[in-house]
Amino acid sequence: MAADNGGNNTTSEPEMSDSLKTFGAVLKALRDEAGLTQEEFAPQVQYSAAYIAKIEQGRRFPPRDLIGRSEGVLGPTAARVLAAAARSLTRKAGLASWFRQWAGIEEEAVSLYAYESSVVPGLLQPEPYIREIFERRLPPLTEEQFENQVAARLARQQLLTERPNTTFSFIIEQALLERQFGGVDVTKALYDHLLEQGCHRNVEIQVVPLRQEDHSGFEGPMYLAETADNRWVGYVEAHDASMLITDPKSVSAMLQRYGKMRSQALGRQATTSLIEQMRGAL
Structure with missing residues (x-):
């Protein structure tokens, strides 16, 4: 995303x-x-x-x-x-205009699902990781744009604690955690942050192991949200294009794939144990 x-x-x-x-x-x-x-x-x-x-x-x-x-x-x-x-502040400050429709849905969602295979989902990124992401942005950002985007991302992360009745589910490829993006210190911060966020009752983090013969995520990253009126919408991005998916049949297919991946990924406790082991090995 x-x-x-x-x-x-x-x-x-x-x-x-x-x-x-x-x-x-x-x-x-x-x-x-x-x-x-x-x-x-x-x-x-x-x-x-x-x-x-x-x-x-x-x-x-x-x-x-x-x-x-x-x-x-x-x-x-x-x-x-x-x-x-x-009270007049908006966490949408700094978000690109083309993303704000999804950001609005995200803020009101009663369930939010995310699968990522390229980078840790933004809602789970600690600040050092966020800064490394935007350091590598091409074309490069100005200092003002850089700080504005970092601020926007940190603000959006408040959803995890401000909406305790919203169910957050994240599926992440183990390869992302093994990559050590940004170096050892950034990776330590990432592991610690994932362990901390995973302690919340409404946040479930699952890792897809490196070796997994039965893997339904080959079609790429995806995001799903259940609205307040219990409708589901999907969201996908690739490079310079993004798409909000509202067609019921298409969203149903995404939900089926996501459900299958939840069964293929490590469970909550196994994921925590894996991250702790990786943290200890640094």
Whole structure:
């Protein structure tokens, strides 16, 4: 899934979000009102000055704990103002326009399935992995585009914790974990992140072993979502093309293939054990 994984479509670059810019401007005004520089404010909220600068520029999605940490520094009134500004934020900031339809479906889904054979699904990527993905983007991104896309991906990942009643199922090829994309440190971060996310009751991660004679995923990566009215839609991408699939027969075929792959992949506990072994072997 290009927008979810590497962003292969180059015809429509992500846009800066007005709501992110507004939040950043509000934070800067409140910080200035308190008579604090970024270098003075940042350590008091346990972030770097560079990170705070990017938030104030509208280039990074503010972490959830920023408002709570800011209250002790800027005061309760400022914290309420920040909270009000945060309510206007959209996690779609930084997403390419052609991807936003699926992103909207993803946000409201009651079930979300993903199978990947080329790169770890974006919803499961730790920040170091995300940055390595966009470092390799061709044509290269500007610094602003780079940070904007990283911020958008991190923001979308909040779905895993903000929607505890949504069922998330991920099937990943073991080859992706063996590849050590980005190097050993990035791979360690990936293993740790997968183990952490797999602990959530609503998140199931399964790995397809390297040797699997019966494998139904040969037609490529796919994503499926069950909407609030219990309809299923599919989504696929390849390089510069993407397609939302709503035809019931086509979606049914995708569901059949996905169901078959779930039976062919390692179970939840076996997947956890495999990742732990791979982590220990690094």
